[in-house]
Amino acid sequence: MITTFIAFITDCILGDPQTKYHPVSLLGRFIGAADKFFYKPGKSPAYYLIAGAGIAVAVTALTFALMRSMVMLLHMTLPLYGVYIVKGVILAFLICPRSLAAAALAVRREIVNGNLAEARKKVGYIVGRDTENLDVSEICRAVVETVAENTTDGIVSPLFFYALGGLPLAAVYKAVNTLDSMMGYKNGRYFYYGRFAARLDDVCNFIPARITAILLVGAAFLRHFDYRNAVRIIRRDAHKHPSPNGGWAEAAAAGALGVRLGGYNSYFGKMSFRAYMGDPLRDLTEKTILRAVQLMYTASIGAVIVAALCRYWE
Template sequence: MITAIAAFFIDAVIGDPRSNLHPVVLIGRLIAGLERTLYSKEATPRWQMISGGVLVVLVLVFTFLTVNGIMNLVGLWGNSVLTMIVEAFLLSFTISPKSLAAAGKELYGYLLAKDMEQARFKVGWIVGRDTENLDAGEISRATVETIAENTVDGIISPLLFFAIGGVPLAFVYRAVNTLDSMVGYKNERYLYFGRIAARIDDVLNYIPARITGLLFVISALILGFDWKKSWKILRRDASKHPSPNGGWAEASVAGALHIRLGGYNSYFGKVHFRAYMGDPMEDLSPGNIMQTIRMMYTASILFLIISHGVFVVLSVGVL
């Protein structure tokens, strides 16, 4: 797990490079290209699901074989230090703590400066809802929800799958997550074509989401937030989220910070209600964004420490 710690450090210091050669960008291009070939608007729902399943298989197999091939080539040098360095750099592409924190801090700055035009514009980069009429509290809510939920698929999940199956499996997870973000929508185009991608994403995030919820409770204790309330709201409200996994992170954060997440969101002009999580003991404010970022980093470091401890125990047991 030294590799995972190194990868986290690399991302925390350098962050994701904005490049067309970024592995996740390349996976996205692969998905888009295959979608153009496999998707047919005139196909029956059954055939659209089959085509979507073929898309998933092709993307995951190609991703695994490519990353595994790279690691095998590096292994031919017989240099364990070089192998670890390459693994750490590759793994750093699958996690995004710095990007999450940077987005949150940028919005926090705009809100403090009362630059609502920029705040509404930039929050639209990280959420799918309509943002042109959001006030400071709603922008804070959207940002807190995004950071909390993306702690799962942007940090804990890829690190967990790395612990299970190395860098290739971490990239397979990232490919699934990218598939879900591109085709896993319940709209006319993707309702059937993207269904398998969305289901696999739900399955792979099931355990990491629950781990993240518990880590947030522990983080609340460490940071001096209300960990008891975090645990209470986690148990009470996590299942209310429309996603089988999204509520675990959001509910525990809401409880810890004495805020209420969820509520009314507008998508393409249509207002939808999402069940509330947490109790509105305090009004949502920009400060909640910074508190959530602290919880995100604390939960991530806790996961690395615990994972390393488990790895050491298992290694000693094997010896």
């Protein structure tokens, strides 16, 4: 219990340090090196499937072994209160409520200041779509969708796996999520090569995504947002998302905030359409971003409390 609260407080105070020595940054560099070494142009689909799966299995196994060894070393060398503190700091590296909020509010600040070009630039840091032609409403939609989706990936899922298996399992989830973010694309290079990583991420997020929806409904109730509409939109629209998991948080946020998410997005100059989620009861404005961040933080506190209760002995 102490470890979980230390992690959340540490993240709220310090955020995610922007350094190349951040554990996730180191993990990403390792995955990148393995990717370059094993990717061979002109190979068969079977080779790419096997090579991609091999990278994913090796990375997750190594992550588990290293984190398990580190936890054992902490228990052998530190007094109990010291173990709680260090484990809490490590867990703080695996969750990102403050960084997520900071990125969203940075975009909001530029909109409030009337600097649309800078808002487009900053939203481009946190979304994969083309942003150079987005108007204010579309910028706000992109931010709200990212905040909702990352409530699962960046907060609830790591805490879910921490509750199940402590730091080693939470670190394994972070490795899986990093693998997916680097290799889980449906383009020519990664269509087969990154398929295992993408499917593994889908499996890992299946339960946490649905827990996130429940937490967002609870957060909407506590924030006096429209929690009844959140439930209605989850039931109606969550399954429409192309991802088996992404729609749950987005539908919950759309319903709670009374906005419509989804629609047309441009990726590398090519337009695509994603099913709408929610109804346009309110306009998407900078205030929507603020409300989405409030919703995310409240749901995060709920996730922290649940994880702490599940790991009450540490």
